[in-house]
Amino acid sequence: MSDLRTQASQRSAEGAALGDGSLGTPAVEMSQVCKYFDGGLVKALDGLTLRVERGECVAVTGPSGCGKSTMLHLIAALDSPTSGTIRVSGIDLSEERDLAGYRRGHLGLVFQLHNLLPQLSARQNVEVAMFGTGMNRHQRSARARLLLADVDLEGMESRPPTRLSGGERQRVAIARALSNEPDLLLADEPTGNLDERSVDRVLDMFRRLRSERPAMTMIIVTHDPRVAASADRTVRLRDGRVDQHSAI
Amino acid sequence: MSFAGLILHNITVRKLRLALTALAVAIGVLTVVSLGVVTHSLESSDLALLKTGQADFTIAQKGVADLLSSSIDGASVARVKLVPGVAGVTGVLIGTAKLNSDNPQFLEIGINPSQLSAFGVTVVAGSPFQAQAANQLMLGWKAAQSLGLHVGDTITLDKNVFKVVGIYSTGQSLGDTGAMLPLAWFQTYQRQPDQYTLLFVQIAPGSSVTAVQSRVDREFPQLVSIRTLQQFGRADRSLSLILAADRGATVLAVIIGAIVVMSAMTMSFIERTREFGVLSALGWTRRRVGSMIMSEALLIGLIGVAGGLALAVLAVLGIQHLPSLRGVLHPDYTVGVFGRALYTAAAMVVLGGLAPAFRAALSRPLEALRHE
Numbered sequence: 001m002s003d004l005r006t007q008a009s010q011r012s013a014e015g016a017a018l019g020d021g022s023l024g025t026p027a028v029e030m031s032q033v034c035k036y037f038d039g040g041l042v043k044a045l046d047g048l049t050l051r052v053e054r055g056e057c058v059a060v061t062g063p064s065g066c067g068k069s070t071m072l073h074l075i076a077a078l079d080s081p082t083s084g085t086i087r088v089s090g091i092d093l094s095e096e097r098d099l100a101g102y103r104r105g106h107l108g109l110v111f112q113l114h115n116l117l118p119q120l121s122a123r124q125n126v127e128v129a130m131f132g133t134g135m136n137r138h139q140r141s142a143r144a145r146l147l148l149a150d151v152d153l154e155g156m157e158s159r160p161p162t163r164l165s166g167g168e169r170q171r172v173a174i175a176r177a178l179s180n181e182p183d184l185l186l187a188d189e190p191t192g193n194l195d196e197r198s199v200d201r202v203l204d205m206f207r208r209l210r211s212e213r214p215a216m217t218m219i220i221v222t223h224d225p226r227v228a229a230s231a232d233r234t235v236r237l238r239d240g241r242v243d244q245h246s247a248i
Numbered sequence: 249m250s251f252a253g254l255i256l257h258n259i260t261v262r263k264l265r266l267a268l269t270a271l272a273v274a275i276g277v278l279t280v281v282s283l284g285v286v287t288h289s290l291e292s293s294d295l296a297l298l299k300t301g302q303a304d305f306t307i308a309q310k311g312v313a314d315l316l317s318s319s320i321d322g323a324s325v326a327r328v329k330l331v332p333g334v335a336g337v338t339g340v341l342i343g344t345a346k347l348n349s350d351n352p353q354f355l356e357i358g359i360n361p362s363q364l365s366a367f368g369v370t371v372v373a374g375s376p377f378q379a380q381a382a383n384q385l386m387l388g389w390k391a392a393q394s395l396g397l398h399v400g401d402t403i404t405l406d407k408n409v410f411k412v413v414g415i416y417s418t419g420q421s422l423g424d425t426g427a428m429l430p431l432a433w434f435q436t437y438q439r440q441p442d443q444y445t446l447l448f449v450q451i452a453p454g455s456s457v458t459a460v461q462s463r464v465d466r467e468f469p470q471l472v473s474i475r476t477l478q479q480f481g482r483a484d485r486s487l488s489l490i491l492a493a494d495r496g497a498t499v500l501a502v503i504i505g506a507i508v509v510m511s512a513m514t515m516s517f518i519e520r521t522r523e524f525g526v527l528s529a530l531g532w533t534r535r536r537v538g539s540m541i542m543s544e545a546l547l548i549g550l551i552g553v554a555g556g557l558a559l560a561v562l563a564v565l566g567i568q569h570l571p572s573l574r575g576v577l578h579p580d581y582t583v584g585v586f587g588r589a590l591y592t593a594a595a596m597v598v599l600g601g602l603a604p605a606f607r608a609a610l611s612r613p614l615e616a617l618r619h620e
Binding site for chain 1: 250253523614
């Protein structure tokens, strides 16, 4: 993965312009964040406050419905909070107008169901994340190949998702999430649907990522204690709030 | 993979959607182009007929079903000649005869030989027929060429045998593919004594064509003067109806095509809602998502145009060989016809693709990601 860092893509201008990049600024800062649904009947997040430092790997755990995924969606600006503020690398998301640029320039997203596009090959799935970053198609293609090789999928670049195992699909999704050299990697149950062997490989990949990209912040929503154990810190949510912090 | 490559990939991977949508566009283009070519060819034929006389304007009977049904009596011809500003009037009787299966409607023009020059006719071989001759005619040079006939040969029209005494040229394609016969004999043969189909009017130098035309229209309410193709409909209701049908069919083709395109695309894009959510989550702007959808729609439209044009050419070929139209319809594939095909397809695709494109571009990423 260090090779990839030296061949880092050109981050999109608008994305790069976001954030001040100063070391003292936390990677993610959530303050009194509430997210209500159905007119307040469902309180997915209810006054959540959380600070994640740069380069930190935080596992978010908690029972189903405690707001883990909602928290991730808000940080990814896929949804907006009912109240409270969210800052990512110093950017107040409520004031950010170019949210697509923010996601493209700062975030890597790994979904539980990988969300690969079925009509595209593994390589093309990685490439689509690089549209709008200023890279030409040759650069995108070369980078996608490198990323796939780095997640041990060399030789499978032209396979569509339907011809990949669950673990392989998740690794394609990780390669895609890394394509734009994100500051922040958000993973929602990345091992949720995987068999034991695939879980081991994904965990190994996260360990490698942490050692090779120490500046990259990772927030991993998980139910899996092994994933949680691999993080610097575990945050347990309950009823839409932080219930417990525990350093590993 | 380039953006264009992604678009191409997206449409080719969904072959059924591509086929159905392109077929809808193709049917629209087929309708518009084939009707357009046929009507334009008919318009051109009619215009060519008018231009054959090399007149300043033409006079026909008002409100006839088609121009060749026009009938003007000799007394009217004499009165038109007296209208101030009129320098000369050439009256002709026009008919058609079945020559053979390739020429089911061979053009026959009855004309007085003394008016050939005024009518813009040049005798290029042989000599003009005699005014009272019963078995003489002149062939247009194109007709002579296609039939392989020369001066001195004979030709049978409607069981009458004629001697070809001359070959003429009018400078107009339609006129040169027919024959000219003595007016007196032709009027008798057609049982239309002292009747004319069209009058070709020449204006005196210094006179205003428009003013003379207005005067004729005013003084002869049963007649109508024609100078331009736009005025043609005043005399020929059939052509007006065909043109109206052509325009109506174009509008219908666009509406029906747009509905089919919209339906096919909406269904396809609803299926792809999650895909658009993923792209948004990956940092694609709404504009890029919308551009991708519209580009896919336009590319499908282009494929439909190509297919529709090919089908239209085949359809026109088929129409051209219908027994009733053989030798009459000369397809004219103008830039305008192809332009109509393009804007018809563009209208269908834009109308059909815009709503799904907006829907996809404006959908919230999270809702799209949750779409089943």
